[in-house]
């Protein structure tokens with residue numbers, strides 16, 4: 001550092017203490033600082049330009065997403081609904097099967113009890129004593145009671161089965177409708193995918209090349225912003241304003257951004273800021 005620069009620096013400190021210091025000298029000090037900063041600090045203009053290029057690629061990818069609309073989301077939610085219905089259907093079909101098996105068992109049991117009561121009824125009249133007669137009657141009564149209990153349960157089971165069958169029919173209808181809807185959406189999305197496939201592959205490759213050349217912190221910063229604002233992770237500073245949110249950028253920060261001293265984000269919207277003078281005119 002030569003002497004004249006040293007003097008300028010000292011003068012600047014003097015000026016700050018005495019606000020009435022003369023203006024031309026102040027301008028010189030600014031120039032000095034700008035020159036100093038430019039020579040010593042790493043310049044990020046190349047990095048910022050590649051982030052700008054990356055944003056343009058992501059804008060195109062976002063436009064493709066726009067074309068596909070909510071199809072991918074709809075497909076996912078349809079698949080979820082279908083699998084929920086399928087699970088309910090399976091559960092209800094299994095319940096129905098159990099109820100049918102129980103009913104079959106009870107019907108068989110009642111048939112046996114019925115046959116037995118008929119046989120006992122005949123024996124009742126061949127009883128050799130009152131005691132034997134009473135004993136047989138008691139057994140017949142017990143069997144009739146069992147038959148009645150089984151019949152009540154069978155009635156109950158029939159009610160359950162009726163409801164289940166109704167539910168299963170309705171669910172099956174719904175299931176078929178959703179499956180058709182899903183089939184249509186998938187074929188629509190497939191045709192859109194085919195239409196954009198080449199373009200997407202090309203853009204994704206270009207994107208990867210740029211990202212691979214960025215350091216990890218910057219990469220994750222970019223991806224984080226792009227994740228919430230696809231295709232809008234960078235914004236241009238134009239006339240002191242962020243082009244993403246139109247809020248003003250503090251003057252000192254604006255100078256730092258113009259000099260590409262570092263990668264700065266907008267204090268309002270979080271986008272990475274690039275001064276418009278850094279962008280080559282196309």
Ligand SMILES: [Zn+2]
Nearest residue numbers: 242245266269
């Ligand atoms: Zn902003």
